[in-house]
Amino acid sequence: xxxxxxxxxxxxxxxxxxxxxxxxxxxxxxxxxxxxxxxxxxxxxxxxxxxxxxxxxxxxxxxxxxxxxxxxxxxxxxxxxxxxxxxxxxxxxxxxxxxxxxxxxxxxxxxxxxxxxxxxxxxxxxxxxxxxxxxxxxxxxxxxxxxxxxxxxxxxxxxxxxxxxxxxxxxxxxxxxxxxxxxxxxxxxxxxxxxxxx
Amino acid sequence: xxxxxxxxxxxxxxxxxxxxxxxxxxxxxxxxxxxxxxxxxxxxxxxxxxxxxxxxxxxxxxxxxxxxxxxxxxxxxxxxxxxxxxxxxxxxxxxxxxxxxxxxxxxxxxxxxxxxxxxxxxxxxxxxxxxxxxxxxxxxxxxxxxxxxxxxxxxxxxxxxxxxxxxxxxxxxxxxxxxxxxxxxxxxxxxxxxxxxxxxxxxxxxxxxxxxxxxxxxxxxxxxxxxxxxxxxxxxxxxxxxxxxxxxxxxxxxxxxxxxxxxxxxxxxxxxxxxxxxxxxxxxxxxxxxxxxxxxxxxxxxxxxxxxxxxxxxxxxxxxxx
Numbered sequence: 001x002x003x004x005x006x007x008x009x010x011x012x013x014x015x016x017x018x019x020x021x022x023x024x025x026x027x028x029x030x031x032x033x034x035x036x037x038x039x040x041x042x043x044x045x046x047x048x049x050x051x052x053x054x055x056x057x058x059x060x061x062x063x064x065x066x067x068x069x070x071x072x073x074x075x076x077x078x079x080x081x082x083x084x085x086x087x088x089x090x091x092x093x094x095x096x097x098x099x100x101x102x103x104x105x106x107x108x109x110x111x112x113x114x115x116x117x118x119x120x121x122x123x124x125x126x127x128x129x130x131x132x133x134x135x136x137x138x139x140x141x142x143x144x145x146x147x148x149x150x151x152x153x154x155x156x157x158x159x160x161x162x163x164x165x166x167x168x169x170x171x172x173x174x175x176x177x178x179x180x181x182x183x184x185x186x187x188x189x190x191x192x193x194x195x196x197x198x
Numbered sequence: 199x200x201x202x203x204x205x206x207x208x209x210x211x212x213x214x215x216x217x218x219x220x221x222x223x224x225x226x227x228x229x230x231x232x233x234x235x236x237x238x239x240x241x242x243x244x245x246x247x248x249x250x251x252x253x254x255x256x257x258x259x260x261x262x263x264x265x266x267x268x269x270x271x272x273x274x275x276x277x278x279x280x281x282x283x284x285x286x287x288x289x290x291x292x293x294x295x296x297x298x299x300x301x302x303x304x305x306x307x308x309x310x311x312x313x314x315x316x317x318x319x320x321x322x323x324x325x326x327x328x329x330x331x332x333x334x335x336x337x338x339x340x341x342x343x344x345x346x347x348x349x350x351x352x353x354x355x356x357x358x359x360x361x362x363x364x365x366x367x368x369x370x371x372x373x374x375x376x377x378x379x380x381x382x383x384x385x386x387x388x389x390x391x392x393x394x395x396x397x398x399x400x401x402x403x404x405x406x407x408x409x410x411x412x413x414x415x416x417x418x419x420x421x422x423x424x425x426x427x428x429x430x431x432x433x434x435x436x437x438x439x440x441x442x443x444x445x446x447x448x449x450x451x452x453x454x455x456x457x458x459x460x461x462x463x464x465x466x467x468x469x470x471x472x473x474x475x476x477x478x479x480x481x482x483x484x485x486x487x488x489x490x491x492x493x494x495x496x497x498x499x500x501x502x503x504x505x506x507x508x509x510x511x512x513x514x515x516x517x518x519x520x
Contacts, residue, residue: 016424023442036235037235037236037238037239038239038240039239040239040242040243040429043239043240043242043243043292044243044246044247045301046240046243046292047240047243047244047247047292048243048247048288050291051244051247084289084290084292086289086290086291087289087290088289088299088300089289090299090300090303091288091289091303091328092280092285092288092289092325093285093289094280094285095281119280119285121325123300123301123304124304133280133324133325134279134280168324169323174258192348
């Protein structure tokens, strides 16, 4: 299983290096931008510019959960989203976009790609959305089981879809997967999990 | 067997989902004595740009009814759970606020009024709202969310119940609906805190929605076949000292109050500082009895609400010095 742990760790290192490369300090505060009140026209132009000043950003996402059939697992991944340039997400940011996750667990590893929406904050990391207040996602998933997994055979590959919902840090997920193995007892497997993250 | 209507279930689920956003707490004591630049012009600009963009997104011929234009605007101003204006206000370089940035946020979360309450308390699972300033009045960014979200609840109630009550009873009934909402779903039973400031922001939000088509003159104007949002809109017209929770005290349940009282008592030394005295004198001058305050006084007299005065800083400091 160890080789599968390398992927999320690599993603974490990638984001840590990205944070430094972006020059995010420990405190994204910066000086107050409006010591003198602007006129209505100036404010209008500044807000218009601010709202238009966006960039594509990768944010790290993570999840730890108990689920069937993986049992305990930890996921790392990233979401690509358009964000205003001055949003540091030390307070909750709203975002949506395509994302991926790699989730090694006790009885298997799951890879997923999907689209989701979340309100979350990054704290000091600047780019790792560790506190999810609200979120939902639909994902296409591929799961490879092993060891003492409850499936028969224990080691098999499945593909399917997952719906995930997060509220106040807690994550709830359900999925339906079809076995790609001809030796499987049952073609269809229903998955469900509860945990923390997105 | 009588079945529970699906739409009722949907409404309950939606209201429950509102909880995280509506349960955000704030602390204006924390910002006492610290300068905050006025953000009124930026907030006005955001509202104008947002509404005009919504109106321009649907250029129908002939032009839509005013009510349809309001619907377009409200879809942009109010989302189901987190409100766009608050998401923007807490995450940009233009709106000055306390706290600002990660380090300040961390310190705020460790020290704000509710920081020492029970750790499983829902309010502590959420980010407390920062304080900003408009027209020398300080308030949490959560009030902006209440203004557009709670205001819409009131506005929809108002339109739905047209003709159900005598005109002089309508406002009273609507505010009663608002207090029930705050009591059952957004405040007391969820977070243990009933914010009278939230109720004030809700009511002002209702006035704003009502003024879009029925103001004197309306804030939405038809010009050359196109709906235009008036540049007369000024958030400062709606903001009042009642939005400041260090002035307009919340009502706390027993367990929440124990921790809050201790945190609040720490500000007693500041109560007579020149800055605080000056600010409270300004508030005293501007404070008028609002329809919400009339209703709250009535509910307190009937014993249906605890007297908010006991949760105010002056009461806490008077008890402390005894």
